[in-house]
């Protein structure tokens with residue numbers, strides 16, 4: 328496997344991350360996961376725009392231009408002959424003696440990127456999944472795609488421990504998102520999802536859903552849903568880069584709709600497949 332390490336391509340075992348890398352010690356960095364379909368990086372520009380935004384919010388100076396990062400990521404796909412799969416890219420604030428304050432300007436951020444194997448979520452996409460309600464106890468800047476995923480990890484495991492595929496996070500009864508997915512519900516023919524504010528990650532797949540709705544005469548409303556309203560959902564689904572669109576058939580003990588993927592969900596799945 329070829330790995331991008333700063334602006335060089337190396338074999339995986341040649342890359343060594345320092346014990347004082349701030350990503351390792353503080354989770355002081357950001358990341359993106361992008362899908363590769365037929366050697367094309369899907370929505371690459373949108374992912375890069377979010378990467379730049381996350382870096383800016385955390386005052387991490389990107390050491391390369393967006394154009395250069397784009398060129399290097401495309402080269403990574405080529406070097407790995409990656410037909411189908413994903414690429415993971417992250418940047419940390421760099422390596423410096425352990426200290427909470429930012430290191431000197433001379434310390435450069437550390438960029439890495441490498442291919443992730445293809446995940447095959449087709450069973451989940453066809454049959455749907457169960458979700459487990461978990462209280463959202465993350466920090467209040469969930470809009471930044473930071474490396475600090477500890478609570479997301481805890482929530483996902485809590486869901487798995489209860490034979491559910493994904494956690495459905497709620498903050499004081501308001502549904503926010505999944506541990507690594509955005510959440511949508513259909514009520515009376517309209518699609519609802521949490522507004523893109525500091526409480527959720529504004530998913531790139533979420534943005535694609537919005538575009539699909541606009542182009543196909545479907546209504547998507549960005550409005551908070553509450554856990555009290557779960558019983559009134561006709562359909563529900565989650566989205567992410569790696570899962571695309573996965574129907575939700577049950578939340579805790581509540582069966583959603585008929586307990587199978589809903590019509591609007593299936594229509595969006597079909598429209599999404601046509602995009603890629």
Ligand code: PDD
Nearest residue numbers: 360506507508509528530531532567568
């Ligand atoms: N997760 N919400 C959270 C908290 C996420 O971590 C993700 C993505 C999403 C969906 O965003 P997008 O559609 O841009 O993938 C929503 C990635 C895939 C991950 O951490 O593996």
